[in-house]
Amino acid sequence: MALRIRLARYGAKKRPFYRIVVSNHESPRDGRFLEIIGTYDPRQDPAAVKVKEDLLSFWVNRGAQPTTTVASLLKKWKAAAAAAPGT
Numbered sequence: 566m567a568l569r570i571r572l573a574r575y576g577a578k579k580r581p582f583y584r585i586v587v588s589n590h591e592s593p594r595d596g597r598f599l600e601i602i603g604t605y606d607p608r609q610d611p612a613a614v615k616v617k618e619d620l621l622s623f624w625v626n627r628g629a630q631p632t633t634t635v636a637s638l639l640k641k642w643k644a645a646a647a648a649a650p651g652t
Contacts, residue, residue, distance in 0.1 A: 568629035570621075572605060573598060582606055585616060585635060587624045600624070605638055614642040 567590040574595060576582035585603035592598065602624065603616035616639065625631075631639060 568599070568624065568627065570602065570624060570629050570631040570635050572632070572634060580608065582608075585638075587629050614638050614645075616642055 568587055569590045570585065570587055571594070572583040573586045573588075574581055574583055583605040584601050585605060586598035587600050587602060588596070588598035600620060602620040603614065605615075606613040621639075
């Protein structure tokens with residue numbers, strides 16, 4: 566089973582909110598998933614990304630591949646975490 570770390574869209578029309586989930590690559594975007602590992606809110610300024618580091622490393626070690634969008638979000642999240650070590 567090929568696993569993907571991707572975004573699942575929630576929220577109302579024109580008010581998106583995303584969950585970062587681990588799912589089978591064949592599942593639909595908002596369909597079944599194995600676990601929620603974080604959230605992404607593009608409406609905040611700057612956009613808010615929250616990720617559970619332990620779950621992220623667990624699933625990456627098990628072979629889950631992030632999509633390109635999630636990979637760029639994680640890259641920005643890691644850079645922000647490195648810039649503010651006290652939080």
